[in-house]
Amino acid sequence: EVQLVESGGGLVQPGGSLRLSCAAYGFTFSDYWMHWVRQAPGKGLVWVSRINSDGRSTDYADSVKGRFTISRDNAKNTLYLQMSSLRAEDTGIYYCTRSRSGGQDYWGQGTQVTVSS
Amino acid sequence: QSALTQPASVSGSPGQSVTVSCTGTSSDVGYYNFVSWYQQHPGKAPKLMIYDVNNRPSGLSDRFSGSKSGNTASLTISGLQADDEADYYCSSYTRSSTYVFGTGTKVTVL
Numbered sequence: 013e014v015q016l017v018e019s020g021g022g023l024v025q026p027g028g029s030l031r032l033s034c035a036a037y038g039f040t041f042s043d044y045w046m047h048w049v050r051q052a053p054g055k056g057l058v059w060v061s062r063i064n065s066d067g068r069s070t071d072y073a074d075s076v077k078g079r080f081t082i083s084r085d086n087a088k089n090t091l092y093l094q095m096s097s098l099r100a101e102d103t104g105i106y107y108c109t110r111s112r113s114g115g116q117d118y119w120g121q122g123t124q125v126t127v128s129s
Numbered sequence: 130q131s132a133l134t135q136p137a138s139v140s141g142s143p144g145q146s147v148t149v150s151c152t153g154t155s156s157d158v159g160y161y162n163f164v165s166w167y168q169q170h171p172g173k174a175p176k177l178m179i180y181d182v183n184n185r186p187s188g189l190s191d192r193f194s195g196s197k198s199g200n201t202a203s204l205t206i207s208g209l210q211a212d213d214e215a216d217y218y219c220s221s222y223t224r225s226s227t228y229v230f231g232t233g234t235k236v237t238v239l
Contacts, residue, residue, distance in 0.1 A: 047228070049175075056132065057167070057175065057218050059228035071226045074130065107174060114163025114222050115180030122174060 014038040014118045016108045021123030028098050032123055034091040034108030042066070042086040045111035048093045051122075052104040061093065062111065076102075098127045133158065133219055133231035140237040146207040149234045151219035152200060157229055159200035163222035166195060166204045170215045178217075179204060206236065214238045 015037040024030050032048070048060040061072045061082040070082050081094040091108055103126050109116035134152040141147040151158065151166075158164055164182045167175040177186055179195035182202065192207045202221070206213055219231035 049230075056233040057169075057220075057230040059220070059230060062228070073227060112177070112186075113181050113184075114161065115165030115177050115220070116167075117177045117180070117186060119174040119176070 014110070016110065016118055016120035018106065018108050018120045018123035021106065021125045023126045023128065024098055025129050026099060026127055028127070029094070029096040030098065030125060032093040032095070032106055032108075032125070034093075034120060036089045036091065036108075036110075039110070041084075041089040046082075046084065046091045047109045047111060047116055048082060048091075049107045049109055049116070049119075050102075050104045050125075051107070052101070055104070058104075060106070063091070095125070098125075100127050103127050130223060130225065130227060130229050133221060133229055135217075135219060135231040135234045137232075138235045138237060140239055141206075141209045142239045143209055143211065145209050146205060147209060147236060149204045149206075149217050149219075149236065151202040151204070151221075151231045153202075153221055153229070154200055156225070157221040157223040158197065158202050160224055161222045162197065164195065164197055164202040165220045166193075167218045167220065168213075168215045169218065175218065209238055211238050 017035045020032040047062040063082045079097045105122040107122045108120040110118040166179040169175040183195040
């Protein structure tokens with residue numbers, strides 16, 4: 013069974029940093045592109061970033077470019093999101109997702125990130 | 130990148146069909162056949178319903194179907210059921226090598 017389990021969320025002050033992790037189970041992690049998607053409280057989904065299967069190619073939303081870094085460790089079946097210079101508007105649930113063609117077929121349960129002083 | 134435009138809400142009675150529209154531009158919905166749809170129940174993670182405009186994941190009910198014309202994609206739910214009541218989001222790949230989600234539509238079963 014495919015499972016994605018996020019961790020690393022929490023409360024951080026504006027300007028601070030946080031690293032999210034996503035452990036993957038039940039599929040050959042190194043075969044798939046992966047994404048991060050976030051959702052602010054009571055708001056819609058927002059795509060954040062994606063990484064190709066070997067980790068050499070990445071893309072970012074303009075709102076996080078230069079502040080967030082996506083990476084992966086295929087030996088550990090784990091996806092990461094390093095977030096720095098955090099702002100209040102980065103607050104929300106962060107989902108790890110698996111890519112399927114033009115969509116995202118499996119989603120984790122999400123991890124909450126709160127940026128507040 | 131601006132969000133794709135969806136109606137805030139649509140509703141229908143059990144057994145009826147409803148259609149949710151998703152309007153983008155010639156740089157996203159109109160350029161690629163990489164439109165997907167997601168269902169999200171309150172407090173839950175989103176679930177993929179349609180990918181690549183009109184493909185259903187294995188095991189998903191055929192009551193859900195997708196289509197696209199120009200810069201507008203659509204999700205149709207036929208034979209509406211109580212459990213279909215949820216938020217629905219469209220998404221598209223863009224010419225900037227990014228993805229964009231829609232504004233979201235609340236589907237209500239009357």
